[in-house]
Amino acid sequence: MATEQVSERRASHIRGVTVTAVASLGGIAAALVSAMVLGTAAKDQLGLAIVVAFVVLELPIMQGLGIDVGDFSTKDHLYVAFMTFSLWFVTWTILLTNGVTF
Structure with a gap:
């Protein structure tokens, strides 16, 4: 019984991390692709x-x-969309601020 709970908790944790x-x-x-395709035209x-x-x-x-x-x-779909958007926004902002071009 205890090993099943540990196994389920581990699987749930691995799922979340993945x-x-x-x-x-x-x-x-997505930010790198945006920078390559659009350059500095935000x-x-x-x-x-x-x-x-x-x-x-x-x-x-x-x-x-x-x-x-x-x-x-x-909730899971919104989480994925939010995380993707957030990292895209921050990364592309850093690239635009520093004038990085590809």
């Missing part, structure tokens, strides 16, 4: 389309890593 890591890395990758709405595309692409990646995205609640 979802957070994929969403965070997806946001950073006025274009294409940046938001890139973020949405990365949010959509993250779900099959999570499935490939063994996460059952069919069990995701609305």
Whole structure:
């Protein structure tokens, strides 16, 4: 009984870490793609389309890593979207502020 609880807690923890890591890395990758495609023109709405595309692409990646995205609640989907957007926003802001071009 005790080993089952430990196993379930460990699986839940690994699931959470995996979802957070994929969403965070997806946001950073979206910022790099935004910087490559748009350069220093942060006025274009294409940046938001890139973020949405990365949010959509993250779900099959999570499935490939063994996460059952069919069990995701609305809260889980919002969490993934928020983490991706947040990391995209911060990373792209840093790139724009420093004038980084690719």
